Amino acid sequence: MSFVQALLSNPGIPVHERQKAIDRVFSDPGLPTTNPTSSFWLRSPHPDLAEAQSATFPSEAEVVIIGSGVTGTSIAGTLLKSRKADQNDDKRPAVVILEARSICSGATGRNGGHILETGEEFADLEDTYGREAAQRIMRFRMAHLREILDTAEEYGLTEDCQARKVQFLNVYFDKEGWQGARERLRRLQEGLPEETQEWRAYEREQIPEEFRLPRAQGIIAGPAGAIWPYRFITGVLGRLREQFPQDLLIESNTSVTGIKENSMDEGHDSLRYLIETPRGMIRARHVVHCTNAHVGHLVPGLRGRVYPIRGQMSAQHPGQKFHGQGKEHSWIFNYDRGFDYLTQLPPSEAGQMMMFGGGFAQGEGGGMADLGIATDSELSLYADIHLSGALSAVFGRDNWGRVPRQSVDQMWTGNMGFSADGLPWVGQLPDLLTQRKLQREGSGAEWVSAAFSGEGMVFAWLCGKALATMLLIHDDQLLETASRDLSWFPEQMLVTGERIEKAVLPRYIQDSRPHL
Numbered sequence: 001m002s003f004v005q006a007l008l009s010n011p012g013i014p015v016h017e018r019q020k021a022i023d024r025v026f027s028d029p030g031l032p033t034t035n036p037t038s039s040f041w042l043r044s045p046h047p048d049l050a051e052a053q054s055a056t057f058p059s060e061a062e063v064v065i066i067g068s069g070v071t072g073t074s075i076a077g078t079l080l081k082s083r084k085a086d087q088n089d090d091k092r093p094a095v096v097i098l099e100a101r102s103i104c105s106g107a108t109g110r111n112g113g114h115i116l117e118t119g120e121e122f123a124d125l126e127d128t129y130g131r132e133a134a135q136r137i138m139r140f141r142m143a144h145l146r147e148i149l150d151t152a153e154e155y156g157l158t159e160d161c162q163a164r165k166v167q168f169l170n171v172y173f174d175k176e177g178w179q180g181a182r183e184r185l186r187r188l189q190e191g192l193p194e195e196t197q198e199w200r201a202y203e204r205e206q207i208p209e210e211f212r213l214p215r216a217q218g219i220i221a222g223p224a225g226a227i228w229p230y231r232f233i234t235g236v237l238g239r240l241r242e243q244f245p246q247d248l249l250i251e252s253n254t255s256v257t258g259i260k261e262n263s264m265d266e267g268h269d270s271l272r273y274l275i276e277t278p279r280g281m282i283r284a285r286h287v288v289h290c291t292n293a294h295v296g297h298l299v300p301g302l303r304g305r306v307y308p309i310r311g312q313m314s315a316q317h318p319g320q321k322f323h324g325q326g327k328e329h330s331w332i333f334n335y336d337r338g339f340d341y342l343t344q345l346p347p348s349e350a351g352q353m354m355m356f357g358g359g360f361a362q363g364e365g366g367g368m369a370d371l372g373i374a375t376d377s378e379l380s381l382y383a384d385i386h387l388s389g390a391l392s393a394v395f396g397r398d399n400w401g402r403v404p405r406q407s408v409d410q411m412w413t414g415n416m417g418f419s420a421d422g423l424p425w426v427g428q429l430p431d432l433l434t435q436r437k438l439q440r441e442g443s444g445a446e447w448v449s450a451a452f453s454g455e456g457m458v459f460a461w462l463c464g465k466a467l468a469t470m471l472l473i474h475d476d477q478l479l480e481t482a483s484r485d486l487s488w489f490p491e492q493m494l495v496t497g498e499r500i501e502k503a504v505l506p507r508y509i510q511d512s513r514p515h516l
Contacts, residue, residue: 002124003338003361004309004418007368008509017368018509024372025307025505029294031255032100033377037412039110039230040315040353042102046234049241050102052250057280061096061249063471064275064282066256066298067290068099069108070456071449073233073240074464075288080244082482083472094247096282097237098275100255104233107292107456110376110414112313112341112357114330115148115225115457117141118170119188119196120181121422126191129492135191137423137490141458142195145225148461152232155239161231162346168224170332171216171394177334178218185220198223212323212399224330226343229457254279259287259298259436259446272444285444286471289429290464292417293374295450301433304504306425306451308374308415312383313357315410318344319392321401324352333394337361340390353409354391359383376413384411419451421503426463427470427495447471448495463493 008018045051063079065072076095083094099105117138125134145165152163172178182201189196199222202208207216241248258276262283271283289295293308318324326344333340338361345353360367363380370380388408392400419425429446431437436446449467452459466489472478 003367004371007366007371008505010366013365013368015509015511017365021368021371022505022507022509026304026507027372028300028303029296029308029374031297032106032294033375034101036101036105036376037379038410039105039313039412039414040355040410041113041228041230042105042109045102046238049234049238049250051252052103053252053254054249057251058093058096058249058282059280060092060271061282061284062092062094063096063286063288064273064284065095065097065288065290067106067292068097068103068233068237068250068252069106069290069292070229070233070460071292071464072097072288072290073236074461075290075449075468076248077236077240078465078468079472080240080247082469082479083477084479086247091246093249094244096249096251096284098254098256098277099250099252101253103237103250103252104230107414107416108233109230110313110412111229111456112343112355113227113229113457114341114343115145115227116168116330116332116341117145117224117458118168118220118222118332119192119199120170120184122188122191123184126187131191133490133492136488137492138188138192139195140462140488140490141455144458144461145223148227148232148457149225151236151461152227155236157232157235161228161235162348163225163227163232164327164346165223165225166328166330166343167221168330168332169211169213170220170334171213172218172334173215173394174336175217177336181218181220181334196222210323212395214396214399215394226326226330251279256298259434261436270443273446287446288467288471289446289448289450292450292452292456293415295417295448299429299433299446299448300435301500302425302448304420304507305500306417306419307372307505309360309418309454310370310373310376310380310413311357311416311454312359312380312387312411312413313355314387314408314412316354316356316391316408317403317405318352318354319400319403321399322395326352333358333390335361337366340387342391356387356391359386362386374415376415379411379413387411416454416456417451418453419503420505421499422453423451423490424449424453424459424463424493425451425495426467426489426493428474429495430497430500432500433495445474462489
């Protein structure tokens with residue numbers, strides 16, 4: 001992640017402040033806080049799922065998934081729909097989802113709902129991994145727009161979760177930034193000509209007046225999507241629970257406090273793991289970690305390889321003069337330092353709210369104070385100041401007008417899981433990372449799908465689908481009619497020994513300033 005590396009190597013930030021951030025990165029992120037800030041998306045909790053718990057806590061499961069966001073839901077759906085008919089005489093549930101707080105109240109219930117791939121990173125990916133790998137990674141990311149919209153349609157959720165295709169406007173306000181963006185677009189279109197037919201660049205004099213962006217130097221536009229993420233995920237989980245009532249149990253407010261070897265019952269050798277929670281213990285064949293920013297708590301070997309960053313979001317009322325564009329556009333605003341992101345809700349009972357996030361670079365220490373922060377219980381003051389006033393400036397005050405009420409309806413934070421090399425970690429976890437030494441040939445395993453580096457909406461769903469397929473192949477439980485082909489999944493995202501060795505932040509900051 002270039003901006004993280006830039007922060008950590010910035011000589012303008014005192015060495016001791018940078019080292020404090022690195023110390024946080026390598027520390028235990030702990031469990032999700034019990035007093036989070038209040039997210040707009042969660043203001044109407046799902047009546048059946050938000051606080052779901054079984055009357056009797058399950059004692060066994062084939063697979064325990066820790067985390068109930070996009071990733072955990074995708075994995076659960078694939079496991080349930082693509083596995084062979086149940087051969088289990090004990091009739092234990094196939095999947096149990098454990099969530100530390102209310103269902104889908106973590107990053108998925110706090111993000112921007114922006115299904116956005118701007119293609120900005122293609123050039124860096126090509127320089128790092130080569131063209132073929134960069135093409136595969138970008139195709140994987142781009143595939144999420146159609147995948148998520150189709151899934152919403154499949155489950156009858158399109159209207160309720162406001163799933164829609166829009167045109168993104170990637171806006172640059174300075175000439176130097178715009179020149180770099182044009183070059184990155186050129187390389188993207190050269191590398192992926194078929195996939196970028198909807199992309200185009202607007203020079204300053206070409207920008208349509210209806211965009212209402214009078215100070216933009218240039219804009220790159222292309223296909224994107226927007227969605228109410230909480231309604232989407234809880235809607236899918238609700239449908240899955242109706243379809244598989246015996247094989248899917250969902251347990252809210254059930255944090256996992258430990259994982260150890262199951263020695264309780266020698267007759268259940270296949271149930272390799274004993275998962276400890278405040279509500280009791282559950283034995284399982286497989287454990288899947290979908291805890292993103294918190295993954296280092298139960299997988300200590302990932303600390304420094306995956307680390308939390310606190311992000312900030314807001315829901316704001318538009319100005320009286322602003323033409324509603326919730327069904328037409330989404331936005332990225334690029335500044336000389338950092339960027340913001342924005343979607344607008346289409347007309348509905350929730351109003352045409354502006355869902356505006358970012359302000360990281362405007363935070364304390366240029367964002368340093370949010371690096372390694374694994375709690376979502378507090379706001380960043382400087383990000384709050386920036387987000388609260390930016391929209392009238394970027395759209396122009398004459399285009400924005402007066403807001404006839406308190407402009408900011410809600411402001412909240414969330415935790416993102418970033419990786420040292422900018423790619424997700426997906427696959428089977430070795431003992432080196434879990435530090436439990438519990439795995440053995442022929443039995444279950446621990447797995448991970450995490451670290452989406454702030455771009456979960458174009459990573460998480462298909463990472464989950466890939467991991468669930470790997471798990472079913474591992475157990476020889478994949479339906480004959482289901483495809484075993486995972487060539488579409490980028491190998492750079494897999495958990496490998498080489499990546500474990502290389503993809504980690506430096507443990508200590510070196511003072512590079514000249515000494516007099």
